């Protein structure tokens with residue numbers, strides 16, 4: 001019975017390592033022997049990537065998500081964990097210019113990637129225009145969804161600028177407009193249980209108009 | 211300081227900061243990701259291990275066995291605390307369901323173990339190796355089935371939840387116009403965005419929890435009684451709370467299991483409860499069945515009003531009292547309100563934003579819409595016609611403190627363009643859209659609770675406020691800074707506010723929309739004491755002097771307050787008996803416009819307006835956010851939110867954020883919120899009442915009424931989802 005359990009763990013580790021090695025071809029997979037007195041084997045993988053313009057290097061359990069790499073290993077806790085299942089958007093970060101739910105990808109898939117988190121957009125005394133607009137329009141209450149909303153909002157305006165269509169885009173040929181409906185559609189992966197949506201739309205409209 | 215007579219003119223009537231829209235002082239920290247929430251406090255204690263809670267897989271019964279060996283030997287595991295090896299923890303007056311321990315299972319996903327490991331991934335993986343065998347017992351999980359066994363509930367102060375006045379049956383029997391309708395509301399989840407999270411650390415027999423909690427002092431005492439330790443040995447710290455809505459009023463399993471895990475592991479333990487465990491492990495708003503009977507003359511004047519509500523809870527006590535607003539809102543000489551509670555085998559029901567009143571409005575305010583239609587009277591008019599004056603309709607001994615509901619309705623109707631509404635439902639068609647408008651009144655009590663604070667002035671004129679008050683998104687940091695700056699005559703930016711630490715003076719905490727009114731009054735009391743202290747030091751009467759621009763002036767003389775040197779004062783606001791002569795309420799008129807796709811039945815809310823009467827609004831910017839946030843949650847309650855009970859196995863089946871749907875950006879249009887410039891002299895010296903729950907009392911019914919106005923289909927079984935009315939939509943023609 002105990003054996004079965006351990007086999008499961010190690011097989012999972014190896015599988016995750018296998019996936020990771022495809023993503024991180026230069027990474028050599030290290031197997032660390034746990035000193036738990038049993039024959040368990042867990043894989044850690046070195047990862048090099050850029051976070052907010054800084055080169056970072058980590059040695060990670062292959063099961064570690066990008067979100068946990070940021071929050072637990074780099075202690076960049078601005079990125080939030082609301083669900084860990086891709087259902088809330090609190091963990092939104094910008095990777096190579098596109099927003100993703102960082103809880104839905106393993107850190108080791110991000111070898112060489114450029115990650116921008118809320119801390120990379122601006123700081124409390126040097127706010128990014130979107131951060132400043134959220135303060136001005138009170139685009140939050142508890143603040144827990146807020147970093148994800150802001151990362152999404154910045155990326156959404158960029159998507160619209162680049163002419164990437166959405167489900168509600170009416171005219172696929174003309175220049176795309178950051179209309180209220182367009183922004184709301186694109187922001188709908190970011191839940192705000194405090195219900196700051198109306199204010200967030202106003203903050204985004206202000207930045208889009210600027 | 212005791213507030214023992216109605217407030218007269220005071221410094222807040224000439225305020226420069228209080229009452230002015232002020233961006234949150236904690237805003238820059240929140241938008242830059244620098245505000246530290248519970249699970250993020252890497253800095254507070256070294257060597258944090260990770261905990262993962264295992265939940266029970268049955269709704270009721272007993273654990274036969276737990277195989278823990280595999281998990282114990284799994285990589286990185288430091289300790290496991292399991293129900294089969296642990297005495298049940300104690301209880302607290304705040305919790306209905308057991309939080310941990312022993313083999314007995316009272317509800318699905320009750321915590322049965324915590325696995326502590328070096329890393330999050332290791333804790334999670336090891337937890338999956340625990341094999342638990344159960345002896346499941348039969349339970350009843352269906353409100354409709356336990357309804358007949360219900361008994362009369364008790365209210366928050368132990369009062370009976372059944373009240374009668376006059377002769378309801380006689381008056382209803384003889385009424386010219388009658389409504390008798392039954393509405394159901396489902397179980398709902400708080401679904402706050404920050405999960406329950408705690409870092410727990412022991413130092414000898416002293417326990418510190420960095421957690422996410424609305425009521426610090428309740429939490430401190432509850433944790434002590436649950437763990438069987440002295441309250442003096444518990445410190446609770448919760449400076450940022452990522453949403454609560456009532457779900458974080460009480461200590462939950464994250465704090466208990468982190469404390470037990472840390473004891474066993476002999477090192478600090480951090481737990482953020484995994485989202486799929488939250489819905490069944492913690493509390494929810496219980497489902498209701500509500501019957502409303504309204505009888506009126508042909509002129510629309512209500513003569514008979516009855517509202518009965520049935521709900522259930524795991525203990526058979528503490529129901530969802532949907533009747534709470536009914537004695538307050540409308541006149542009518544013959545009345546019956548009753549809220550009944552039964553026992554049910556589901557997770558613990560407990561307070562969620564406007565407990566009782568939020569679902570109560572979903573019945574009463576729709577019944578009013580039905581009555582308006584029957585009587586052929588405009589729904590706004592009907593409400594104004596039956597508005598209460600002077601005394602509480604259901605309790606004529608009690609005076610109304612300050613009420614402007616009719617003004618809310620009139621100004622709202624004007625602003626919303628209510629005159630455009632078609633009285634006949636299902637008549638307004640714009641291409642593929644059926645459009646409609648709805649209105650509802652809102653009532654939510656405006657309570658206060660005693661609240662203390664400490665204010666410290668430094669020699670350089672900086673003021674620090676400390677209180678165990680919490681900011682759960684409500685804007686406490688800012689209104690407290692405004693109040694302190696105003697009272698001490700200092701600029702806002704020389705005030706810093708520290709909250710949420712049980713080492714600070716005990717505040718009202720955040721709940722029941724009492725926090726804003728109570729905590730600012732407590733800060734005012736502390737500042738009054740500091741003013742006196744400064745006066746004593748410098749030789750003037752601190753009560754009589756005027757404090758402005760860092761200067762105290764009296765009778766043509768002036769003193770720099772910094773000349774008094776560094777000083778610190780505690781103060782507490784308490785409330786005298788005179789308040790019990792009054793009902794202090796907050797009032798609103800809520801309007802909604804919807805369009806319904808004539809083909810698919812899909813509902814879009816196109817406009818929402820709230821006109822609120824809640825006394826002085828301390829910070830209109832953040833108060834507006836509270837109201838619109840309530841309106842969003844209300845829209846969710848009407849159109850989508852629904853914990854689906856698996857009635858065979860006794861649990862909420864949709865226990866994550868994909869299954870439990872809440873409104874998203876696309877669902878919510880631009881929202882408007884207007885505050886009447888009223889003052890309530892009965893509530894506190896601030897003359898200010900809370901609004902955080904007023905916003906969820908009424909918009910739910912306004913949306914439901916708008917859907918009816920658009921479609922002509924009345925759905926009385928919430929949420930109003932397309933499966934319940936698609937086949938009854940007007941013909942497409």
Ligand code: FES
Pocket residue numbers: 080081082083084085086087088089090091092101102103104
């Ligand atoms: S935490 Fe990633 S989507 Fe919720």
Ligand code: FES
Pocket residue numbers: 139140141142143144145146191192193194195196403452453683
């Ligand atoms: S601000 Fe609280 S969830 Fe969005």
